[in-house]
Amino acid sequence: MSEVLDVSTILEVLRPVQDPELRKSLVELNMIRNVKVDAGLVSFTLVLTTPACPLREFIVEDCQKAVKKLPGVRDVKVDVTAETPQQKSLPDRTGIAGVKNILAVSSGKGGVGKSTVAVNVAVALAQTGAKVGMIDADIYGPNVPTMLGLSEAKVAVRQTPQGEVLEPAFNHGVKMVSMGFLIDKDQPVIWRGPMLNGIIRQFLYQVEWGELDYLIVDMPPGTGDAQLTLVQAVPMAGAVIVTTPQNVALLDSRKGLKMFQQMGVPVLGIVENMSYFIPPDLPDRQYDIFGSGGGEKTATELGVSLLGCVPLEIPLRQGGDRGIPIVAADPDSASAKALTQIAKQIAAKVSVAALA
Numbered sequence: 001m002s003e004v005l006d007v008s009t010i011l012e013v014l015r016p017v018q019d020p021e022l023r024k025s026l027v028e029l030n031m032i033r034n035v036k037v038d039a040g041l042v043s044f045t046l047v048l049t050t051p052a053c054p055l056r057e058f059i060v061e062d063c064q065k066a067v068k069k070l071p072g073v074r075d076v077k078v079d080v081t082a083e084t085p086q087q088k089s090l091p092d093r094t095g096i097a098g099v100k101n102i103l104a105v106s107s108g109k110g111g112v113g114k115s116t117v118a119v120n121v122a123v124a125l126a127q128t129g130a131k132v133g134m135i136d137a138d139i140y141g142p143n144v145p146t147m148l149g150l151s152e153a154k155v156a157v158r159q160t161p162q163g164e165v166l167e168p169a170f171n172h173g174v175k176m177v178s179m180g181f182l183i184d185k186d187q188p189v190i191w192r193g194p195m196l197n198g199i200i201r202q203f204l205y206q207v208e209w210g211e212l213d214y215l216i217v218d219m220p221p222g223t224g225d226a227q228l229t230l231v232q233a234v235p236m237a238g239a240v241i242v243t244t245p246q247n248v249a250l251l252d253s254r255k256g257l258k259m260f261q262q263m264g265v266p267v268l269g270i271v272e273n274m275s276y277f278i279p280p281d282l283p284d285r286q287y288d289i290f291g292s293g294g295g296e297k298t299a300t301e302l303g304v305s306l307l308g309c310v311p312l313e314i315p316l317r318q319g320g321d322r323g324i325p326i327v328a329a330d331p332d333s334a335s336a337k338a339l340t341q342i343a344k345q346i347a348a349k350v351s352v353a354a355l356a
């Protein structure tokens with residue numbers, strides 16, 4: 001480590017200090033700003049998303065301890081401020097030419113129906129006449145190709161004067177690239193992880209997207225490196241969090257939500273999936289298998305919208321397996337109606353945010 005006490009040395013010692021909830025580096029989360037060093041006096045600003053952060057004292061203490069370890073530091077002054085996602089400036093993020101709105105669909109936990117929601121929202125948006133693209137960035141289960149009927153598709157690579165570009169696959173009005181096209185299905189997930197960062201950037205900047213109104217990114221579950229890579233690379237129009245009514249899924253989704261807010265990405269709202277079961281033989285009945293009202297409660301608590309509730313319906317799963325999303329296969333079903341409504345809400349929120 002450098003002997004000189006300067007801004008980069010301070011950032012280096014602060015890098016291992018993590019946000020206790022997100023377990024991610026404060027430096028990477030862009031929470032440390034304005035670092036100044038003056039004759040052994042170090043000062044910086046710690047930027048939180050809420051001034052009432054219950055852990056602020058712990059975070060400040062961790063930062064001070066880390067910096068005081070450096071020789072030559074006499075004192076450390078930490079100013080704590082809060083910044084709402086809307087206030088954040090996104091100076092170093094590069095947009096994609098021709099792509100208007102990049103949206104992340106995320107979940108705290110796997111298997112909650114994130115890909116199902118992402119695919120159906122994409123197709124529903126395309127049905128309204130919008131130009132839609134999708135990136136399937138889920139290394140654990142890249143199942144978007146199957147759900148869009150593109151499991152046999154391959155990405156074509158084209159040489160251009162700017163280098164290699166990928167031509168996306170296309171079906172149901174949606175252009176799509178998937179981790180599944182590039183990784184070997186039998187390759188262990190632990191080997192796929194380190195490739196992810198590079199592949200996400202490639203999917204953003206080296207695909208012939210053309211003009212798109214929406215580029216929807218199906219994220220891996222959780223708050224991992226893929227989320228950071230995406231959010232640090234491109235300006236995002238918003239994130240949608242998919243959850244089920246169960247508490248554990250809700251707790252995990254809170255973490256995801258906080259992470260996007262911390263990184264300055266507006267959270268457009270929560271989708272509650274598998275909200276209730278509609279038996280095929282009794283379509284007028286509904287059963288709350290995983291409890292009810294969880295999505296609504298979390299949305300209210302966290303001050304974000306509940307974009308809609310999608311029922312558990314056998315045809316929705318069958319549509320995914322057959323590669324014909326339910327909004328295309330059976331637009332009158334309860335789940336298709338809910339998903340179409342959710343897509344409309346997302347579009348409305350994106351255009352309102354663009355005007356703000």
Ligand SMILES: Nc1ncnc2c1ncn2[C@@H]1O[C@H](COP(=O)(O)OP(=O)(O)OP(=O)(O)O)[C@@H](O)[C@H]1O
Nearest residue numbers: 110111112113114115116141311312313316317320
């Ligand atoms: N509302 C629903 N009704 C019936 N089946 C559903 C519903 N939502 C999702 N499924 C089914 O549940 C399974 C998991 O869904 P999906 O792959 O969308 O979840 P995921 O959260 O993306 O999972 P992973 O993170 O593991 O990729 C799929 O077989 C899907 O068809």
